[in-house]
Amino acid sequence: MRNAVVVGGSSGIGLAMVKGLVDKGYSKIYVFDKQKPQISMEQITYTHFDAVIDSYDIFDEYVNQVDTLLITAGFGRVAPFETYQDPEIKNNLLVNAVAPIRIVSKFYHKLLSTDDFYCAIMGSIAGFISSPLFAIYGAGKSATCQFIENVNIEIEQTGSPNRILNVSPGAINGTSFKGGTTDLTAIEALAEDILSSMYERKTLFIPDIDVYGGVLERYKTDAHKFGMESYDYKIKSGRMNTSPQLKIGYLSGTFDLFHVGHLNLLKRARAHCDYLVVGVHKDASHKGKETFISFEERKAIVEACKYVDEVIESFPEDKDVWEEIPYNFLFVGSDYKGTERFESYEEYFSDKPVEIIYFDYTKGTSSTHLREVIGNVTNK
Template identity: 25%
Template sequence: MQKTIFITGASSGLGKATAQLFQSQGWNVIATMRNPENETELTALENVSVIGLDVTNKEQLESTIAKVLSETEIHVVVNNAGYGLVGPLEAFTDEQIKKQIETNLMGVIRITKTFTPYFRERKEGVLINITSSFGLMGFPTCSIYSATKFAVDGFSESMGYELAQFGVQVKVVAPGGIQTDFAGRSLDGAQHSAYRQLTEKVQEGYSPDQVSNYSKPEDIAHVIYEAATDGKDQLRYVAGKDANALYNDRNSIGVENHVQKIKSGFLFGEEKKLEVRT
């Protein structure tokens, strides 16, 4: 039986690569994005439906999913839509903070809640939430972004417990850096003079040389495909060499030692370059 995947934030980067990979593997793909009229690559593919969806619009979200479920069986949902808010906390407005939470966290919660009755009644389904290595560990200038990604991680674990009795799996894919235009198209930020030196050091991680070392979106898409199809009762999939290296280092030396290591790189002039992960 040909299966169908529903993906949010599929207009570019990881979302688009995921849609293309599943399509190449014989899946039906419902690729959602805020501006479907601008999409040309996915619309040219067989068995791919491109539809408009803004995860911050509750009414549109619910009506769109209701229409999709009335027409199509959905087997996997990937919550990928999101963006990064980068800068010191003091520099952000309430509106910026609310927008970050509304997109990265409330969007995931709303999508999950809307699909949950459907999967529960079918007693099957996989919900995959895309977080970040910054959803497993904090990093300077990423406080609100990390807050949303940590929240999605905890939300996913909790929902995994709730839905296990119904045969529904909830999984998390936590990528490190990805070679996309995330640092341009999908970043919002603000500056504060008191944090200028810190911000400049963090921004080194977004240089072209650094980005060239990140994972390709296609590589992370394969991890998402693995999570969707391996049948394992596994919650977290840390994706990318950089993310795994940081996560393994954190686990091997302990959380507190890892925190001190990060702090020392910024506070005490340690020469070792600290790489930014998104």
């Protein structure tokens, strides 16, 4: 009975490889990704996983249940380095380099075993050559490629037959990497070649090697000349994307008497975006209430939450924040939907790339309930 963990298997080549594993008779395929797989099959079990914020201990319970590990998650854009915001740099390197290394560490004793364990990681041809205007992505994939090469030597020295396959393609048609859509019919043959190379315990697979073999040779002959030509090619190709590949979310609140309802709200919001900004109200006068905890302490508590990337003092109106922080999502409670205030918000954002997402409140603990309990205690 064969089982696999696939990180990033919801779309593109990752999804094609998941389907390939199903076709090969795998009983269970555990897909970890930010989005659900675009196909539904009884062998596939999906778990939400954000490599930037979630704990990697999530993989511990699967280590001894699987004999195959595929890591295909990754993202990047062709753009000058100057257009990258700090959060995008961090997220890009975390997903493309740090995440594969940390995940492999969880399964590493399986790779050192004499029992069969199969592993493939998506690198990139950009990890081997000069790729200006692709600097951040190339840096992350270069780190991943070097890691695989070095660790394979260590594994070999132990006498284990297992190896990590470095899959380093150039452009792949039929994937969503460049903003397109997944076309499994266009990439199923490539997925099969990758899986076959993995089972053969190869250490490097470069699709279209007839083309990219020449690319590698040109780079080795004159790296600087190659880099200049690569720069000119990208400029002329029309592939430039100067918009940050980062979805920003915003929500505001008082966050007095911080409780699990607040935590769930922040967790749900962060699951919708790559970078979450939270505005903390200076006080609760807008609700005709007093706060038990000072603004500075409430702000520090929210800043300490792993789901939050940045905390600011809230503006009188959430829509006013957009002028300074052009967020993509505005998160609010569902009780605001249909109100005059938020109908005006929806009209304001109608010509802007902003989606208002209304969340139902978590049942159970609430600040109102805690205030009542505290009031009852203090009045005794």
